[in-house]
Amino acid sequence: MRSMRSTRNFGVFVAGGILLAGCGSSLWPSLTGDDPASESQSRERLEIPASQAERAAQQAQQQAQQGAAAVAPLGTQPAVQPRPLATQPQVTGRSTGTFVGKKVDAMRQDLNKLRAAVNRLDNRMVQIRGDNTDATQRYLGTVAAMNSKLQVGTTPGNPLLVQQWNEAQKQLKRIEANISKMNSLSNDAGAEASVAGYLLDSVRATFTLSGAVDEDHVQLRALEDSVNQTVVGIDRLLNELSDDLNRQTGYLGSERRNLTAMSIAIKNGERYGMSLVNRAFAQAEVKASRAARAPLSRNARPLVVIRFDRPNVEYQLALYNAVSKALERKPDAAFDLVAVHPKTGSPAQIVLNSTAARRNAENVMRTLAEQGLPTNRVGMNSMSSATVQANEVRVYVR
Secondary structure, three states: OHHHHHHHHHHHHHOHHHHHHOOOOOOOOOEEEOOOOOOOOOOEEEOOOOOHHHHHHHHHHHHHHHHHHHHHHHHOOOOOOOOHHHHOOOOOOOOOOOHHHHHHHHHHHHHHHHHHHHHHHHHHHHHHHHHHHHHHHHHHHHHHHHHHHHHHOOOOOOHHHHHHHHHHHHHHHHHHHHHHHHHHHHHHHHHHHHHHHHHHHHHHHHOOOOOOOHHHHHHHHHHHHHHHHHHHHHHHHHHHHHHHHHHHHHHHHHHHHHHHHHHHHHHHOOOOOOOHHHHHHHHHHHHHHHHHHOOOOOOOOOOEEEEOOOOOOOOHHHHHHHHHHHHHHOOOOOEEEEEEEEOOOOHHHHHHHHHHHHHHHHHHHHHHHHOOOOHHHEEEEEEEEOOOOOOEEEEEEO
């Protein structure tokens, strides 16, 4: 009997991975034999009771199967609603037959092509977000299962926890792949933004052409409104992409450090908390967030003043150099963007200037995020001034 037990235990050690994968048969095979004297006699079955360690392995196997059943429904990506911009119809109009009317027809076709391209970008955004949601849910479910097992206690180097750790690492790789897709999507959206800007300039330049009838100008104004609407949609898409990229990149780095700490806990069979590096970063982010919410001093001097007095202002390099020097002097510094617009002109012109100034500030914030500055270190505000002649974005450091 002792020989049979030692042989069986050796088989358990070798086939541990098979048992963890979960088989449908009973945990331990029974020893059976037939009576050689007669086949009609009933067979005798000798069942060897499992030891305490073997019962613990069986319980862990059942918990793994329950955890897999809880995570399995997440395999289907959640249904996501189409974005509003993707449901806009194509722009149509009646041709007048004039020279300007023909240009309006051509620009209308260009706008429809642009909208179709933006719709495809929106659909890509929806797919990436759905896949990110699925990967995040699977990751959090796996981490929760590991934490619960470590909390109640387990053996060092538990193969079940190692398998779950590998699954969590796989989901983080999915999130990393989606970050690359969002970077590519952001580049494509930036290219479409350039096309939209060129189309808007072309529409406005067409107002000055001769040989137009009143209907041409009516259609030009409607076309200008449609292009502006598309430009706003592209800007919103770029802002959302910037926020998602910054958030997902920070989340990925934080969870990778947490998984590293988790691997040590699995090796020792004891639960640890979040990564110490994450704790240090969290304290720095709390300080920066408090500084970002603090009111600005009236006597504060701006770090950078960006004047948008002409199209395509190149401010990125100067902004990067100024913010880099400020962070060298004060690593936990926070920044405020103030969109300043002229207070002169008609009420409608003041509203238009305010909208344009805030859009400029959003572009500056997106530039800072692309340059690596966390968005929770940046605040944004707006104001009017009777002394400025053009829209400005002032960057203040705290």
